[in-house]
Amino acid sequence: MINGNDQAFRLLVEKYRNDVFRTIFAVLRDQKEAEDAAQEVFMKIYTALPHYQNQGFKTWITRIAVNHAIDVKRKQVSRREDIAEDLEQQLVAGTPKDSVEKEIIKLDRRRLVRKKLDELPENYRDVIYGFYIAEKSYQQMAEEQNVQVKTIETKLYRARNWMKKNWKEDDFS
Template sequence: MSDIDLIERVLAGNDHAFRLLVEKYRNDVFRTIFAILRDSKEAEDASQEVFMKLYNSLSQYENQGFKTWMTRIAVNHAIDVKRKQERRREDVVGALEQQELGTPRDSVEKEVIAFDQRRLVQKKLNEVPENYREVIYGFYIEEKSYQQMAEEQNVQVKTIETKLYRARNWMKRNWKEDDFS
């Protein structure tokens, strides 16, 4: 059965036809989203959200290549999810900075130095390759356990240990202590 036939049936109220579309394209949608998010749990959630968007906007589809249309929706949604993740990380860092600034200090000079150091650490963290940045951020900033990070990333604990080991080696090779003073 062609995509157009299935779409017409969905628009006529046949939910089974939509299930057939989902089954036909779920791997394509997942791979597209995973390529952007690099997290299988997040990609699964985003895939479900994409199919809900597809279902709700099928009436707007204009028979111009269903797979292309669907992929465009998936890519845009994955980019939105990634932006939200980045904003959450920035919010966490901002909240930590706010906590630090809110505590009593001996002098304004110490506050300025502490703020500059946090900003420098954040800048340096952005230099770390993306696949290492996530484990460094999770372990050192968010203080998550290996187990928590493994569950979130849907990988083995050993994978997290290896990533963290490689991330530390990367930092040793690429950073000097003078970079932080």
């Protein structure tokens, strides 16, 4: 389609930048992060253009934007978990001996819960993490995932049923 024509690509960016930004912002909910991610998406689009096969351009770039935004969001969550672990380790290091055992038990339980969350099917993991760990509302998660609130309710219902069926209380002790 464009094959290295920088002027044509500038026009493409001009035409679709607001759509790409809105798509990314819906996932990230942070203007600065969304602006940075939008630039990265256009770089991805530029390098992927030779592979584009004329099957709905706006849909194609939107899919690239959504996938990139989800990747950025996952990295943010991962960074937050790393920071939380560092803080937990500092807590353990600075506590009196009698409460060190309690802190270690808490840390072990958290690790176990994280490990169990990783066992969840991916489509359930996001809603369980969002609702129970990140304490997001149904509405927030629906906006981030660009779905209806009812979809979030259904996913949470199914995720809870999956956990009841596949996990035992003994798994957490």
